[in-house]
Amino acid sequence: MKKIALLSALFAVFSLNTFAADGGKKSDDVNKVPYFVLRQFESEFVDAKETNWTVNENFEKVDFTVDNLKMSAYYDTNGKYIGHTETVTYNVLPNHAKKQIAREYEGFHVKELIRFQYAETPTSPLTRLAASNVNDDEVYLLTIYKADKEATLRISPTSAVEVLSKN
Numbered sequence: 001m002k003k004i005a006l007l008s009a010l011f012a013v014f015s016l017n018t019f020a021a022d023g024g025k026k027s028d029d030v031n032k033v034p035y036f037v038l039r040q041f042e043s044e045f046v047d048a049k050e051t052n053w054t055v056n057e058n059f060e061k062v063d064f065t066v067d068n069l070k071m072s073a074y075y076d077t078n079g080k081y082i083g084h085t086e087t088v089t090y091n092v093l094p095n096h097a098k099k100q101i102a103r104e105y106e107g108f109h110v111k112e113l114i115r116f117q118y119a120e121t122p123t124s125p126l127t128r129l130a131a132s133n134v135n136d137d138e139v140y141l142l143t144i145y146k147a148d149k150e151a152t153l154r155i156s157p158t159s160a161v162e163v164l165s166k167n
Helices: 002-014 035-044 095-104 125-130
Strands: 049-055 060-066 069-075 081-087 109-118 138-146 149-155 161-166
Touching: 035 069, 035 081, 095 138, 095 161
Parallel strands: none
Antiparallel strands: 049 060, 060 069, 069 081, 081 109, 109 138, 138 149, 149 161
């Protein structure tokens, strides 16, 4: 049960909904980001535009766009690149996972699908929370809804579907 709660919290962190401006105002913690992290980000995401940094005690996050695609990149407290998220379309999910979701969640609609792409094999506590297998290099987080019901699912590259939260 703790794992489901932690994974739900992780999904909330990764959610790109925070990308939207709050009343047109964004707080940007770019002055708190170490110089080498900024340079690493700039070299990894050369075409990034509309950057907005958030720094807290657990990680550094930058929201940005590349070719009108909303993304977020994450760095641990030591400045190591953890990975990035991006909104993707439902058709990128493995067929086996789509069939299972259609069978178990008939009539549900996609609210949001995010792909988290690890920089490498997960080693930090933040990335291990999302990975079911340390060899996974990406994970999909899918939020679906139907009337007043909503569920968040985690889909691994091997098509394993796990319920993170459900109401």
